Amino acid sequence: MRKKIAAILTGVFLFVISMTAVSQAQTAIHSGLNAKQQGMVTIAAFTARGDLERLKIALNEGLDVGLTVNEIKEILVQMYAYCGFPRSLNGITTFMNVLEERKAKGIRDEPGREASPLPAGKSSVKLGTEIQTSLVGVPVSGPVYAFAPAIDEFLKGHLFGDIFGRDILDFQSREIATIAALASMNGVNNQLRSHFNVGLNVGLTEAQLKSLISVLEARVGKQEADNAQEVLRAVLNNR
Template sequence: MKKKIAAMLTGIFLAIFSMTAVSQAQPTIHSGLNAKQQGIVTIAAFTAKGDLERLKTALNEGLDAGLTVNEIKEVLVQMYAYCGFPRSLNGINTFMSVLEERKAKGITDELGREASPLPAGKSSIELGTEVQTSLVGAPVSGPTYTFAPAIDQFLKGHLFGDIFGRDNLDYQSREIATISALASLGGVNNQLRSHFNVGMNVGLTEAQMKNLVTVLETRVGKQEADNATDVLNKVIESRTRK
């Protein structure tokens, strides 16, 4: 009888321990990027690097993770603002071939929704100025834009108005794509630092940013990840002091 009671108590203890371990593990599981967001990291990174073979794998993985065709198209289109038309176009052409191959295998991928029309009665520059100010947390100005006002107009009107103003990809996804591309390009730490800040402004957590860097390390390269880690740590330190 005593042995039965002891066995029952042991079973109850193990069950409680198991439940506690699971509950403690869950925040770690859910604090990082989800599978779709990790897909955006590799798609943006390999597009920026021009590595079409690995991009092809990333595109398949992104679709399998639940990214829609239009979400991936939007990421690839946005990439031209950061790595140029040639690599964006190469990425789009690679995506077209991936979709054809998947269709031939009988795989039907979700198309997803198109972007809504931009607000009527508002110019791209007006919309972009609002979006940029919201993302950065303050109006953006500086000597660079005074020296070359055209680039200020293009950033506000085209990047933040015409591109970021499209609503079929949320700001967090756009920032994940941008950060991943900049980290993979190299030599653009000022912009990488700015977008780490913007990413956190739109609700991405420190844990998600660190997870993004981990994805870069495991899938893209240690050099890119080490540099991104250094930039991110400085951003976190700066934000902590405020």
């Protein structure tokens, strides 16, 4: 009798453990990136890599899950600040071709809203300085910016003022795109580390960032995902 009771209790215990594991797995899935955010990851990654064939697939997928035309255009424009004008322009051209092909098939994609005007009476540098400080958490300075003040002005005025100041994408979306692009490039771990921190500052969760890396592993490459995982681990250990 005792053996039967012990066996029953063991079975119940194992069932509870199993259900807990299932529940935790489901929580991780649901707390990760949603379909639109996953679309941002692949669009940014393939633009940064210059992989136009896979970018074409990602653009179609992004539109299919509900990203608007203007949201995707905004991602592609932002990419020039991280991977250069040539790849950004190639991405935009690819997107134009995708839209033409979809239009020929009778697919009507949602244009989405336009960006609101930037604040009147405030320079791009002032606006960008405020945005950069809020994203990073402290005013940004350093020997690189003292050595080359022009790059500091361009970062504050153009990247954070003119680009991040546009409200078509929120800061979380912009960081998802930026992290995905940097993780897909070689030799930019310092910048990747910084943007993992910014992503956490703007409310992206650890689960969402790990979900982003999972998308990279599945769609971009294991090497890129493993590197991003190591950088994220270091960031989390230092916060």
